[in-house]
Amino acid sequence: MSKKRIVILGAGYGGVHSAKLLHKKFKKNDEVEVTLIDKNPYHTLLTDLHEVAGRRIEEHGVKVNLEKIFGKKKVDVVTDKIDKIDFDGQKLVSENAEYGYDYLILGSGSEPAYFGVEGAEENSFTIWSYDDAVKIKQHIHHMFEQASTESNENKRRQMLTFVVAGAGFTGVETIGEIAEWQKRLCREYNINPKEVSLKIVEGLPKILPILNDKLIAKSERRLNKLGVEILTQSLITKVTPHSVTLKNGEKIKTNTLIWTAGVQGSSFAANIGLTLGKRGRIQTNEYMQSVDYSNVYVIGDNSYFEEENEGPIPQIVETALQTAETAVDNIEADMENKSYEAFKSNYHGFMVSIGGRYAVAHLGNTSMSGFIAMMMKHIVNIHYLFGVGGFNLIWSYIMHQFFTIKDNRSILGGHFSFRSPNFWLVPLRIFVGYKWLDEGLNKIGKVIEDPSNIFLIPAPPTAATSGATQAAEEGAEAASQWGEALPVPEFIQNIMDWFMEAFFYTADGEFTVLATIFQTGMVIAEVVVGGLLIVGLFTALAAIVSVVMGIMIWTSGMAPTEMLWFLAAGIALIGGAGRTFGLDYYVMPVLKKWWSKTPFARKTYLYID
Incomplete structure (x- = not known):
């Protein structure tokens, strides 16, 4: 019997979870090889990128080296950029290598959707990768630095106006971090906080539409307390390097637009020749198999599958983890000639942080806010990190979130962050x-x-x-x-x-x-x-x-x-x-x-x- 080769493309939440599960299932089976391929040698904690962009945690706090995760696991980690996939020949092709497979798990992630808005892609920042978050942080710091020496009032205000497009989870979390950070920047550069303008722009009638009205109202109050102006029912029609134009004709003068207004499947996945569902996502059946090839499984943001009476599966972390579990279980079932298991979502809730000391959450049938919600967010993060990297990652997370935090930006304030020699x-x-x-x-x-x-x-x-x-x-x-x-x-x-x-x-x-x-x-x-x-x-x-x-x-x-x-x-x-x-x-x-x-x-x- 020849060895079965399982290749996972993409080291996102779903890809890493798939590799961990495969290791657990086949660690004693020498007839199975597991390979994880990603263009980066690290796993990025995408849900924490806003904390880097707002300089709440250090840059390396969202990067986890893949060798650290899989150093002694039955997973071969390969850093390479895949250019195309030959599904008939069952191989992935990069510039310098080819990787054969018997089973393929596709988890190449998502990318921003611009909905055809003129100038949006060319003139806005995104927050979909580690590099994106670092660029935003550096740019915001640079804007304050420039504004501190700018004598022209109009130019100065333009530099100090920061706009986030999209009031979903990512948008609200990003503007919340910037709102907290700008207080320190104003002190450092001797800038009057009244000169700083923070805006979040949303085309729908309300922010965070997936939450209930009570939590939405609490989120709005928190944003207002942080000095954020909320503009709902305000579609963006045009973006230039120095302005954002709304559908009602209003023009916002700004050098900073962060685009979080939509998401779609990655362009790589959308152009590899598989049948697509909506928004560039690959159509799958209930077993997370591509409808074109039964040995190709699609997970996370790449997968498009509509559950009965539920609509398409959402592009969130829990979906990535649960679709990964379905794919791995069915690969094992196929090897052992057993019945496949259909995907059934089981979402536990949603959590949104607004700065480092406040959050809103809906878990199960319970809504919560403030300290309790933020604590639950930390607990969920720790639970995930324990599964990925055990004690090592938990220790790193606690150090970043509580012991090296700046400006008291945690639910424990700065009590643990003050250090004496x-x-x-x-x-x-x-x-x-x-x-x-x-x-x-x-x-x-x-x-x-x-x-x-x-x-x-x-x-x-x-x-x-x-x-x-x-x-x-x-x-x-x-x-x-x-x-x-x-x-x-x-x-x-x-x-x-x-x-x-x-x-x-x-x-x-x-x-x-x-x-x-x-x-x-x-x-x-x-x-x-x-x-x-x-x-x-x-x-x-x-x-x-x-x-x-x-x-x-x-x-x-x-x-x-x-x-x-x-x-x-x-x-x-x-x-x-x-x-x-x-x-x-x-x-x-x-x-x-x-x-x-x-x-x-x-x-x-x-x-x-």
Whole structure:
């Protein structure tokens, strides 16, 4: 039996999801080869492009290297630009190579639709790729920079007028980001905010028509609060480099038009010879197969399929993911001569962010807005990223959205984004290390002299006045020298009593061997943790162990009140104070580089870039 070759064209949401699913299904099948081809070596988080355009997150925050996703997966990633497809010969052709296939999944995405508006394509920005978002960001910054030195009032206002065409999800999210960013730009370039004009232009009677009227009204209020003028029932008829003309004859003087007014299938997909549905999308059957070739599956924005009583499937992320699942399931079914599964959409809702601190959402049968809606948007994004790149991408997302955010533009404001230099923690790190080391060294002599002399664990409640009781009393007396013992809640004390009786006490009311091992381990841990904190090696791990030891001592009922600052200081040190005047400065980069290249780390995504 010859190997089955499955080729996926396009590393968008649907393409990446298809490749992940195929890997899961066929990772142990050497008779199946999976190849993912894209003109870029990275997957773009298209739904976050507006955040780059409005400089809420850094540019690389929307790029995910494909090798990072599929480095240890049964997916061969190829960076190449496909020029044509020979469906009869079953091969994709680029300038320098050919790629044969037995099954083909087409997911080459979409592109803006201009509806024949004069000058729109030539004189507007789009936001359909990473490069588009970067160009918009650079252009807006340049406009403020130029305006700061422009003395002609008309030219200045023209530079500071920003228009978004289309009030769908992308348009509203884009103008919301610009509205927040312009406040910083006005401060940087000493520009009066009243000179800045932000407009969103929509040909329909209302914005975000897919949402209910209540959420639309909330979205309008939020946009108005950000200083955005909403122009509905305002079709654009002409665009020049310096103006936008509306159907009612109004002319808006501007150097910036961002076009988000429509979407259609990619021109590549529309011109490869397959039967088309509407708007340049390829006609498919209910199994996501092209109506022309049964071994060609079409997913996401490329696919045109009308569900009964539902109309054409929408060009949204959930469609891309669900059509990908249908295509992969049916490829497997075809290989195994099983029945195909028909596509059935199951959309969970819609979410729209308006800046970094506000969103509206309709999930299931529930409408929400503000903090809750924005939180749900983050949760959905994290869920998707976990499926794509596990811990690595989630960590990257959290860092971009909360820890490196500028101007408090997140639902948590700037509470997590303010950073103090680590050198302020160096004295605390060394002092906590000294205290643990001193504690351990003072006890280690007793442990060496008589390991069975238990003084770190409360005596068995049924023990007679014996060595066990005496040792425990000595431990309590040592603790009392620090001050009064911290109180322990009754339910925690009950749990600890059960634990002690199960593992540390014998039926005769004596200490077990496990108690001896535990005490020895605790003393050694105090010495090791103290030493690591002093020299600044594996500081985060040592700080975590410090906190755990403090909690253990507290729950034993033998912790002095001074243990509270051990706990607080340990938490403060978890952030990595060893990177300043510590060995972590030298050791951690080397370990991080080594670990990120190990097969286990690449396979599980348990590493940080």
